[in-house]
Amino acid sequence: AQSVTQPDIHITVSEGASLELRCNYSYGATPYLFWYVQSPGQGLQLLLKYFSGDTLVQGIKGFEAEFKRSQSSFNLRKPSVHWSDAAEYFCAVISGTYKYIFGTGTRLKVLA
């Protein structure tokens, strides 16, 4: 069965430090992968997506993610974290044509 695993429930980093959020997926075919961010009290906003082609995907707010088929991973990265990046981050894969399978989320805390 398809699944998405985000192994880190909470991550704390200092402002200006680099960030990597992990995402592993289980999917039989070529996956369509997404990263969303949810700020407190807000809906989910798409950061970036991968469908095919270049395995390094650039997104909004300075985020990027790298698709590694051999590791079944789609990790999210940012070279320098800002205090406004504190939020919850969700990785998702599309199953079939419409059904998102979400990971359980990683809550990011940024220290000043």
Added chain:
Amino acid sequence: DAGVIQSPRHEVTEMGQEVTLRCKPISGHNSLFWYRQTMMRGLELLIYFNNNVPIDDSGMPEDRFSAKMPNASFSTLKIQPSEPRDSAVYFCASSLVGSAYNEQFFGPGTRLTVL
């Protein structure tokens, strides 16, 4: 582009009362999704509409929950009667399924508290 619009943003009600949540999808999108988010269960897909027709309602928890989409610009999720365990944030999302990306756009959510 106003994005997906949900109302109300917050709802507090007493157990046994009827609750109706509303959603206006992005114009031109052909698909609408209702999700529920709780700490215990994360994000759960409740129901999926395509061209106003319910396609997948396997996530609707029980008969107390019902959803309608009378036209392309409006959908409701109704809980009758409501129970404390229904307390959650309910999100509506819309998408153009069949496009290259099938990206879903989420509304701000309705935070429901059932006392």
